[in-house]
Every structure is written in structure tokens, then in C-alpha cells.
Amino acid sequence: xxxxxxxxxxxxxxxxxxxxxxxxxxxxxxxxxxxxxxxxxxxxxxxxxxxxxxxxxxxxxxxxxxxxxxxxxxxxxxxxxxxxxxxxxxxxxxxxxxxxxxxxxxxxxxxxxxxxxxxxxxxxxxxxxxxxxxxxxxxxxxxxxxxxxxxxxxxxxxxxxxxxxxxxxxxxxxxxxxxxxxxxxxxxxxxxxxxxxxxxxxxxxxxxxxxxxxxxxxxxxxxxxxxxxxxxxxxxxxxxxxxxxxxxxxxx
Amino acid sequence: xxxxxxxxxxxxxxxxxxxxxxxxxxxxxxxxxxxxxxxxxxxxxxxxxxxxxxxxxxxxxxxxxxxxxxxxxxxxxxxxxxxxxxxxxxxxxxxxxxxxxxxxxxxxxxxxxxxxxxxxxxxxxxxxxxxxxxxxxxxxxxxxxxxxxxxxxxxxxxxxxxxxxxxxxxxxxxxxxxxxxxxxxxxxxxxxxxxxxxxxxxxxxxxxxxxxxxxxxxxxxxxxxxxxx
Numbered sequence: 001x002x003x004x005x006x007x008x009x010x011x012x013x014x015x016x017x018x019x020x021x022x023x024x025x026x027x028x029x030x031x032x033x034x035x036x037x038x039x040x041x042x043x044x045x046x047x048x049x050x051x052x053x054x055x056x057x058x059x060x061x062x063x064x065x066x067x068x069x070x071x072x073x074x075x076x077x078x079x080x081x082x083x084x085x086x087x088x089x090x091x092x093x094x095x096x097x098x099x100x101x102x103x104x105x106x107x108x109x110x111x112x113x114x115x116x117x118x119x120x121x122x123x124x125x126x127x128x129x130x131x132x133x134x135x136x137x138x139x140x141x142x143x144x145x146x147x148x149x150x151x152x153x154x155x156x157x158x159x160x161x162x163x164x165x166x167x168x169x170x171x172x173x174x175x176x177x178x179x180x181x182x183x184x185x186x187x188x189x190x191x192x193x194x195x196x197x198x199x200x201x202x203x204x205x206x207x208x209x210x211x212x213x214x215x216x217x218x219x220x221x222x223x224x225x226x227x228x229x230x231x232x233x234x235x236x237x238x239x240x241x242x243x244x245x246x247x248x249x250x251x252x
Numbered sequence: 253x254x255x256x257x258x259x260x261x262x263x264x265x266x267x268x269x270x271x272x273x274x275x276x277x278x279x280x281x282x283x284x285x286x287x288x289x290x291x292x293x294x295x296x297x298x299x300x301x302x303x304x305x306x307x308x309x310x311x312x313x314x315x316x317x318x319x320x321x322x323x324x325x326x327x328x329x330x331x332x333x334x335x336x337x338x339x340x341x342x343x344x345x346x347x348x349x350x351x352x353x354x355x356x357x358x359x360x361x362x363x364x365x366x367x368x369x370x371x372x373x374x375x376x377x378x379x380x381x382x383x384x385x386x387x388x389x390x391x392x393x394x395x396x397x398x399x400x401x402x403x404x405x406x407x408x409x410x411x412x413x414x415x416x417x418x419x420x421x422x423x424x425x426x427x428x429x430x431x432x433x434x435x436x437x438x439x440x441x442x443x444x445x446x447x448x449x450x451x452x453x454x455x456x457x458x459x460x461x462x463x464x465x466x467x468x469x470x471x472x473x474x475x476x477x478x479x480x481x
Contacts, residue, residue, distance in 0.1 A: 003334060070464060071460065074421075074459065074460045074463035074464045075421075075459050075460050076422065076424040076425075076435070076459055077421075078424050078425055078427060078435065079424060079452065080456070082448075082452045083452055083453070083456055086448040086449070086452055087448065087449050087452050090449045091449070176318075180318075180319070180321070182320075183320035183321075183323060184322060186322065186428070187427060187428060194320055194322050197323065197326070198326060201326075201330075207330045208331070211323065211326060211330070214323060215323065218318060218320065219315070219318050219319070
């Protein structure tokens with residue numbers, strides 16, 4: 001293949017005047033992580049809540065939880081991004097809608113991206129939480145109730161602490177997914193890592209240098225997350241249980 | 253909901269389905285077929301006793317799984333013309349349309365995910381079955397084709413189909429290379445007529461109906477083909 005590499009481009013100044021292209025990409029990684037982490041907080045909170053509610057004996061609550069999961073699981077992420085970014089402000093009362101539309105960049109894209117990714121991922125977290133709770137022997141809940149705990153206390157002190165430790169490995173891969181999925185936010189104008197690699201390619205015409213640099217940065221980030229989570233998994237592993245491998249799951 | 257303009261949907265739905273949905277479904281079908289074939293080969297490579305083969309396949313799968321699909325789409329959008337030129341010996345990068353670029357991207361990307369599913373499927377077959385295959389005088393390929401893979405496929409069919417539903421949803425990301433898939437077609441109408449609310453809501457509803465319908469079917473299939481042990 002006759003492509004002439006020109007790696008020095010990474011050290012050349014980007015047209016925005018903030019520094020080199022490499023610096024430009026690293027700032028992009030910062031936005032990727034800022035988006036992923038903020039969305040992860042939402043995903044964990046909503047996912048834990050919905051996942052737990054779906055294991056309760058309350059029929060209507062379970063149905064509402066199922067509806068929530070089905071809605072956000074069956075619409076593509078990019079379409080959900082567009083709903084948050086283009087559609088939601090129009091459906092709001094005029095004052096709030098205008099405020100949403102007039103937010104200065106990057107917040108105008110950052111906040112919808114975080115909300116969208118958070119809710120999108122919360123559905124997957126909810127599925128994991130539910131599976132984790134259901135994987136516990138029924139006797140655990142019964143024993144909790146028998147010792148005089150209320151239903152809520154049984155969840156708080158017996159069921160959830162075990163469930164969360166069991167589902168840590170699948171949650172790790174969800175966290176890596178949220179980092180990767182944050183790249184979809186470039187479609188609503190957030191200049192995160194992939195978005196910046198794309199604009200670097202447009203400014204400098206160095207296609208493969210830009211994408212190779214972004215790829216390497218993603219791989220390194222992944223590696224760090226995997227190592228950190230492996231250390232955490234070792235620490236919170238439930239003694240006596242076989243390391244949770246779980247059934248193979250579809251994903252992306 | 254006042255001012256919701258249903259008319260724009262009525263005017264454009266033929267275009268959306270005839271051009272957009274056809275693109276989306278063809279892309280999904282091609283990438284599924286190619287992805288499962290290539291993914292199964294990758295899975296066999298990952299489980300191979302030949303170390304370099306296993307390492308190579310493992311590196312490919314892990315690479316694909318650690319970078320975002322959007323970045324992969326960009327990569328191949330620019331890379332495929334160079335590979336094409338190299339393949340036919342042309343001096344200049346050749347022109348490749350968005351469709352074929354996307355088809356190659358999704359086949360190669362999804363293969364990594366199908367590979368992990370098929371690997372689990374192959375590993376779920378008791379080792380004794382492979383040995384009995386060899387004992388009967390079958391070679392590696394015959395054992396795989398007649399004993400291991402048919403069972404692995406059957407066990408993993410629901411997961412393979414679920415992955416395909418995800419693939420169907422993921423094809424909407426070809427928006428970033430301005431391809432006219434279902435979302436792309438809707439976006440074009442939305443921007444032309446300035447009807448973003450109507451078009452994107454409609455797109456969401458259609459994707460929901462298709463994905464939800466398919467996943468209900470998969471769930472039913474799963475109940476029917478589950479092997480009682």
C-alpha cells in the first residue's frame with residue numbers, strides 16, 4: 001500500500017491554536033472520560049434501582065420496570081442521542097426548551113450526551129443487577145426475613161451487597177462499553193476522542209495517523225480499566241463462590 | 253403534542269422504507285452472514301492448539317472489542333479504498349461506495365463479537381465428542397463440521413440472533429459516513445423539511461417495533477429449542 005506516513009503531524013499545531021494535535025486528542029480523551037464517568041453514575045443509580053424493583057413481588061412496579069428496559073434497549077443509541085438533543089427541547093415548555101437549545105458549547109452537547117448514555121446503559125446495568133439478585137439462593141431472602149429484617153432491610157443488608165459483588169465482572173464490561181459508546185456523542189457535536197480524531201483528519205489530511213493515534217489511546221485506556229477492575233474484583237470477590245463467568249451474552 | 257406534523261411522515265415513508273430500510277436490512281443480512289462465518293473461523297483459530305494462530309485471532313478480537321464502532325467505521329471508510337487499490341494493483345486509492353465500505357466494516361467488526369459467542373458454544377461441547385470423532389477416523393475439519401459446530405450453533409442460536417438484533421440497531425451508525433440507511437434517509441428528510449421532531453420520533457418508533465418484535469421471537473425460539481438436560 002502506497003501511503004506515506006507522517007507521524008510528526010501529531011506535534012504540529014492544530015488550527016484552533018490550543019497546542020499540538022496530540023494535545024488536542026488527549027483533551028478529547030478527557031471529554032470521553034468525563035462523559036463516560038458522569039453517565040456511569042446515572043447508569044449505576046438508575047440501573048440498581050430499576051433492576052432491584054424488577055425482583056420485588058409488586059406486579060405493577062415490575063411491569064413498569066420491564067417497560068423502561070424494553071424502551072431503552074430496543075432503540076439504537078444514535079437515535080436516542082437525537083431524541084435527547086433535537087426532540088426533547090421541542091417537547092419541553094418554551095422557556096426550558098430555549099434554555100436547553102441555547103446552552104453554550106460544549107455543554108449543549110455534553111449534558112444530553114451524558115443523560116442519553118446514562119439512561120441507555122442503566123438498562124443494561126438493570127439487567128445485570130436483576131440477574132445477580134436472582135442468582136442468589138432464595139433462602140438468603142427468607143433467612144433475612146426470618147431474622148426479623150423488613151423486606152427493604154433484607155435487600156439493603158443481605159441481598160444487594162452480595163449481588164453487587166457477584167455482578168462486578170459484567171459491570172466492568174459495561175463500563176468499557178460506556179467509554180466506547182460515548183463516541184456516538186460526536187453526532188450531536190461533542191468533540192470527544194473519536195470526534196477529535198475525525199476533525200484532526202479533516203484539518204491535517206493525515207487520515208491514518210489521526211485514527212491510529214486515537215486507536216492507541218483507546219487501547220491504553222481499556223488496558224488501564226481492565227487492570228484496575230481486575231484488582232477490584234479480586235478484592236471484593238465473594239469467598240466460596242466460583243469466579244463468576246456467567247452465560248455468554250450478546251453485546252457491543 | 254400540538255403541531256406534530258404527521259403529513260411529513262406520510263409524504264416520506266415510501267422513500268424511508270424503499271431506500272433507507274432496504275439499505276439497513278441488506279447491510280444487516282450481509283454483515284450477519286459474513287460475520288458468523290468469519291467469527292466461527294476466528295473462534296476455531298482462538299481454540300486452536302497452534303499457538304501463533306490462537307494468539308493472532310485473540311489479538312484481532314481484542315483489538316476490535318476495545319475500540320468504538322464509530323472509529324472502526326471511519327477507519328474502514330478511508331482504509332478500504334487503499335486496500336482495494338492494493339488488491340487490484342492500482343496506483344491510486346479506488347472509489348468504494350458507502351454501502352460496501354459499511355458492509356466490510358460491519359462484517360469484520362461483528363465477527364469479533366460472533367467469535368466470542370461461537371467460542372463459548374464450541375467450549376460447551378464435551379471434549380469426549382471430539383475424541384470420539386477422531387476415534388471414528390474423522391479429521392479435524394470433519395469433526396468440526398459434522399459433530400461440534402452443528403451442536404454449538406444450536407446451543408448458541410438465541411445469543412447469535414440477539415447479537416444480530418444489536419447489529420441491526422448498530423447499522424444506524426453509518427450515519428457518520430452520510431450513508432442513506434433508515435436513519436440517514438429520515439435525517440435527510442428531517443433537515444430538508446425542518447421536521448426533526450416528527451422524523452426522529454418516527455425512526456425511534458420503527459426501530460423499537462422491529463427490535464422488540466424480533467427479540468420476542470428470539471425469546472420464543474429459545475423456549476422451543478432449549479435442550480432439556
